[in-house]
Amino acid sequence: MTPTHKPADKAEAAPVLLETRGLSVSFNGFQALSDISLSIRQGELRVIIGPNGAGKTTFMDLITGKAKPTAGQVLFEGQDITGKSAAEIARRYKIGRKFQGPNVFDNMTVAENIELAVAGYEGLTQSLFFRASARFRHRVTEILEQIELADYRSFMATDLSHGQRQWLEIGMVFAQDPKLIILDEPTSGMTADETRKTGDMIKKLKGEHTILVVEHDMDFVRQVADYVTVFNLGKRLVEGTLEAVQQDPEVQAVYLKEAD
Amino acid sequence: MPLLTKVRQLPVNRWIDLALFLFLLTFPIWQNTYWVYIMSGIMAYMIFALSLDLLWGYTGLMSMGHSVLFGAGGYMIGIASAWANQADWIKFDQLPWFLAILSQPLGAFLAALFLPGLIALFIGLFMFSGKIRGVFFSLITLALAGISELFVINQSRYTHGDSGITVTSRTLFSNSDSQRLTDQQFYFVVLAFLLGSYLLCLWLVNTRTGKVLQGIRENESRLTYLGYKPAAFKLFIFMLSGMMAGLAGMLFVRVQGSINHSAIGINLATLVLVWVAVGGRGNLTGALIGTLLLQFSETKLNSVFSGISADFAQYWKLVLGLLLLLIVFVIPKGLIGVLLEQQQSRQGRDRKAAIMRKEVHSHDANP
Ligand SMILES: Nc1ncnc2c1ncn2[C@@H]1O[C@H](COP(=O)(O)OP(=O)(O)O)[C@@H](O)[C@H]1O
Numbered sequence: 180m181t182p183t184h185k186p187a188d189k190a191e192a193a194p195v196l197l198e199t200r201g202l203s204v205s206f207n208g209f210q211a212l213s214d215i216s217l218s219i220r221q222g223e224l225r226v227i228i229g230p231n232g233a234g235k236t237t238f239m240d241l242i243t244g245k246a247k248p249t250a251g252q253v254l255f256e257g258q259d260i261t262g263k264s265a266a267e268i269a270r271r272y273k274i275g276r277k278f279q280g281p282n283v284f285d286n287m288t289v290a291e292n293i294e295l296a297v298a299g300y301e302g303l304t305q306s307l308f309f310r311a312s313a314r315f316r317h318r319v320t321e322i323l324e325q326i327e328l329a330d331y332r333s334f335m336a337t338d339l340s341h342g343q344r345q346w347l348e349i350g351m352v353f354a355q356d357p358k359l360i361i362l363d364e365p366t367s368g369m370t371a372d373e374t375r376k377t378g379d380m381i382k383k384l385k386g387e388h389t390i391l392v393v394e395h396d397m398d399f400v401r402q403v404a405d406y407v408t409v410f411n412l413g414k415r416l417v418e419g420t421l422e423a424v425q426q427d428p429e430v431q432a433v434y435l436k437e438a439d
Numbered sequence: 440m441p442l443l444t445k446v447r448q449l450p451v452n453r454w455i456d457l458a459l460f461l462f463l464l465t466f467p468i469w470q471n472t473y474w475v476y477i478m479s480g481i482m483a484y485m486i487f488a489l490s491l492d493l494l495w496g497y498t499g500l501m502s503m504g505h506s507v508l509f510g511a512g513g514y515m516i517g518i519a520s521a522w523a524n525q526a527d528w529i530k531f532d533q534l535p536w537f538l539a540i541l542s543q544p545l546g547a548f549l550a551a552l553f554l555p556g557l558i559a560l561f562i563g564l565f566m567f568s569g570k571i572r573g574v575f576f577s578l579i580t581l582a583l584a585g586i587s588e589l590f591v592i593n594q595s596r597y598t599h600g601d602s603g604i605t606v607t608s609r610t611l612f613s614n615s616d617s618q619r620l621t622d623q624q625f626y627f628v629v630l631a632f633l634l635g636s637y638l639l640c641l642w643l644v645n646t647r648t649g650k651v652l653q654g655i656r657e658n659e660s661r662l663t664y665l666g667y668k669p670a671a672f673k674l675f676i677f678m679l680s681g682m683m684a685g686l687a688g689m690l691f692v693r694v695q696g697s698i699n700h701s702a703i704g705i706n707l708a709t710l711v712l713v714w715v716a717v718g719g720r721g722n723l724t725g726a727l728i729g730t731l732l733l734q735f736s737e738t739k740l741n742s743v744f745s746g747i748s749a750d751f752a753q754y755w756k757l758v759l760g761l762l763l764l765l766i767v768f769v770i771p772k773g774l775i776g777v778l779l780e781q782q783q784s785r786q787g788r789d790r791k792a793a794i795m796r797k798e799v800h801s802h803d804a805n806p
């Protein structure tokens with residue numbers, strides 16, 4: 180087996196936030212993920228890389244309740260959340276997810292998108308008699324500034340550029356105030372400048388938030404990552420610091436094959 | 440924000456609403472009784488159109504059988520009135536237990552409001568927990584309209600079958616013939632309900648719940664990952680919309696003085712879809728204006744052409760069908776939708792220009 184590298188000392192001291200045990204799923208006989216065991220500590224920023232079709236998105240589907248595993252468990256803060264509904268995982272366990280490719284409310288304004296995402300008012304009666312407090316409005320503005328969209332608050336989401344829509348969805352996840360932030364290819368379709376800015380946004384959250392991010396763009400990975408997990412063909416290939424992983428012959432083989 | 444800017448940023452359609460209500464308020468002053476009567480019916484239909492707009496325009500649930508709820512409200516008043524005045528076709532000497540509430544004036548009013556709400560609750564529970572959405576929701580509601588029409592025709596013991604029920608009591612609560620408001624008076628009763636319904640809708644769509652409903656329309660699955668349970672919201676809006684449709688049906692029956700199976704069937708279900716589509720979905724104004732324009736034209740053209748051809752009603756349906764096709768292809772957002780789009784794109788350009796200016800300035804400041 181490949182060597183498992185230890186994360187930095189500081190992170191090691193923190194308790195485990197998310198743990199998967201032997202997670203597997205198959206779709207009509209196709210084994211999309213097999214036996215994924217992985218744990219992420221509080222305050223960690225973990226990057227998952229791997230070629231297309233490796234099962235990265237599927238892995239996030241299993242954590243966030245979009246798909247149900249055929250075997251294995253997902254533990255969050257020590258509680259078993261395997262097979263729970265997406266709404267419950269978001270609301271009760273506070274896991275926020277940004278999907279691959281912008282997934283926002285198109286014919287609503289930027290501010291409305293963020294407002295809808297702010298956690299704590301998901302019930303019917305709560306939302307019926309909700310009145311935006313000064314604190315609420317301040318929080319929305321703060322997030323809009325964080326994602327560089329403060330000037331765009333009255334724009335319809337559909338009128339934003341692709342990169343801005345990605346930011347908007349990242350902002351929605353921030354607004355959820357989640358314990359775990361999951362970002363699936365946040366920089367796909369972004370310009371180099373936008374990608375770098377996105378890296379900065381995420382680095383600012385480092386330490387305070389626990390973040391799990393899937394990424395393809397190696398510049399971005401170099402910018403933000405210190406600890407990396409590599410997926411290939413539905414399996415966890417290796418895990419370790421970015422330098423260590425890059426030197427791994429198996430990883431090199433996978434990526435060389437992809438480069439062909 | 441200064442008041443003036445706020446007023447200027449108000450969507451254009453709110454001014455149209457204001458003008459419309461002023462028009463409706465003064466209408467009886469300069470119009471004869473016939474047109475006051477016609478307009479009362481149109482206003483009841485406007486409430487119906489608003490109820491569909493909440494469901495279809497805002498939440499994206501295209502009910503093709505909304506008349507079921509309108510008709511359910513209308514039939515409650517019809518049966519109550521037939522019973523109170525002992526219509527000659529009534530063959531029973533006691534109301535069955537499930538209709539007993541109709542013997543009380545207020546009971547009939549409440550039944551007309553809550554029976555449609557209950558029907559919506561049951562349909563909704565079945566559909567939304569079974570994750571039926573999109574075109575399947577539309578088809579099932581369409582089928583329900585067809586079934587309901589057959590149902591009231593078959594239940595002639597209580598509904599007088601094909602012929603329908605004559606209702607001559609024109610009051611809010613009482614079902615007795617001896618109590619009757621004038622056309623003018625009842626006009627203002629309907630107007631008050633229309634204004635109330637409009638204000639309720641306007642309030643609702645601007646609450647957070649209203650935004651969640653729009654979120655369901657835009658991207659339902661995304662909402663669940665923000666911790667919402669869309670089914671509860673859909674059930675709520677379906678019930679509210681159902682009650683409003685029932686209210687519309689109740690008022691319409693009292694204006695019109697009769698109800699028959701066409702008020703619960705596919706005919707009316709299609710009409711209301713056309714009104715809302717032509718006026719424009721999801722802004723309330725479109726539902727009001729679409730209903731007014733089309734119903735007004737129908738009445739007007741009817742009086743012009745009925746002398747020439749007795750089949751006007753048939754031709755009118757053809758015209759409506761063609762109009763719907765035209766609207767769907769040329770201005771899918773409807774009349775008011777086009778207006779709003781123009782305002783939004785103008786505001787969008789202004790905002791973009793402002794951002795550009797700001798960026799240029801910040802470059803000047805730190806080169
Ligand atoms: N719901 C599904 N039904 C069938 N196959 C699926 C489903 N979800 C994912 N897959 C398959 O699982 C594999 C992994 O996909 P994915 O997780 O999207 O990869 P990645 O995100 O790493 O590019 C792909 O071959 C994909 O076709």
Ligand SMILES: [Mg+2]
Pocket residue numbers: 235236237279363
């Ligand atoms: Mg993917």
